[in-house]
Amino acid sequence: MTTPTRRHGFRAASAIILLLGGVGVAIATWVGGSHGWAIAAIVAYAVLAGGAYVWAGRSNDVAALMRGGGDERQRGLDRDATAITAIVMSIAAVLGALISIGRTGNPGVYGEFCVIGGITYAVSLFVLQRRRH
């Protein structure tokens, strides 16, 4: 039996992800021709990243997850929150597909989200049931 261990994680993890996301948004916005919005985006994401770095230095559950760390309960909270998010997004995708079919006769991009979600679920279930938890 292994004793449960807490992962401490890396304080800048969320900040780095936000910065990378911000750079991506800024590049896309710049390429799209909105140079002012691109600069605003990178500044906004930099401010958010700074806030995330400060928040991740605290000792609460959210901070532990923002560092990519946490113990078994905190990782469970993360899993549950992820599952709820996936359920809500699945419902939104299905409703979007239905509305899109009603309007255009085609599910459009919502249908693709549904297919991706459904296939991901099926494959995950197949893989996870073979792993030792």
Added chain:
Amino acid sequence: MPSAARLRIALLAHLCKGSLTHFPYGKHTFHMDNRVRELRATHDLSQGQLGDALGVSRQTINAIENGRYLPSLPLAIAIARYFGSTVEQIFVA
């Protein structure tokens, strides 16, 4: 609606249905009382000290003591071993 589109949405709905069947919270949440707070007080430990000793956070010890979190079997055994007791003596259904 074209039949191909109907078939496609039926397939999508079927594929998406899986993630809607197991909501993580519900009426079947299992509750157990435990003696962790009592044992911790007996050993004159703070929640943070016990958490550090067991490799979990202070918040998790607090959640266990208040019945908001049922620890995994390895953690329950670690708690029992730490206090020189058994899981059955600490966690009571």
